[in-house]
Amino acid sequence: MPEMVETSALEVRGVSVTFGGIAALQGVNLDVRPGEVTGLIGPNGAGKTTLFNVISGLQRPDSGEVLLDGRDVTKLGTNRRARLGLARTFQRLELFGSLSARDNVQVGLDARRDKGDLTAQGLLHRVGVSADADRQVSTLPTGEARLVELARALAIDPKLILLDEPCSGLDDNETHLLGNLLRELADEGRGVLLVEHDMSIVLTICDRIFVLDFGELIASGTPAEIRRDPRVQAAYLGTAPDPSEPEA
Ligand SMILES: Nc1ncnc2c1ncn2[C@@H]1O[C@H](COP(=O)(O)OP(=O)(O)OP(=O)(O)O)[C@@H](O)[C@H]1O
């Protein structure tokens, strides 16, 4: 029998963050396995982006630990974490607006020690925006700029990728294609952690989902378990359309 124990791509242990007396995160535990798409959902202000900031090293937690591939990185900076294979995209885009899409991705490639065989054009093609390669990013619609940011994140050939609302600004068809791509990235053995308000994509592509409410983890489980959890329905799903219902 092969060894079945696999190290998590990401483990968050007991993470708390307060901002001027407001508990943005309270003792949050979460893990992401390689080969899986893991969802992180919750109402506005629940603490999702704050947790991404803690994982990527932009926000120091008041307490708790972050482990990448079993290694404690809580005290490491953002660059060290990126070298260990962590990439992310931002809810508010962080691209160089005056550069072309291709040059933005090239910046990501240049950050690598080992270039591999990835090219900026190839990465833009993979996310579906190769036709925009020469356009200045500030002239792109938000949805396409988000995909350029994803291409740049993929330039480091990440083991773990965090996506903060990648579908906002995408139409239904683009959302569907992005969902397929995220599944593919997981099938390549990467860990994918997805923050997204579009519940139909979260419930469709995630293997497991964690639910935050007012900084506290109130549930975790498979999409089926999450849908029938009464606390989740009360906190979140109750206000969202049921994706199994045909649209009116
Ligand atoms: N730098 C900061 N300083 C003070 N308060 C902050 C800061 N960042 C976040 N907060 C507060 O922490 C809480 C969690 O915010 P966060 O942005 O993590 O939520 P979110 O789940 O990402 O919400 P959304 O779905 O709207 O993006 C909110 O009450 C927010 O106002």
Ligand SMILES: [Mg+2]
């Ligand atoms: Mg957010």
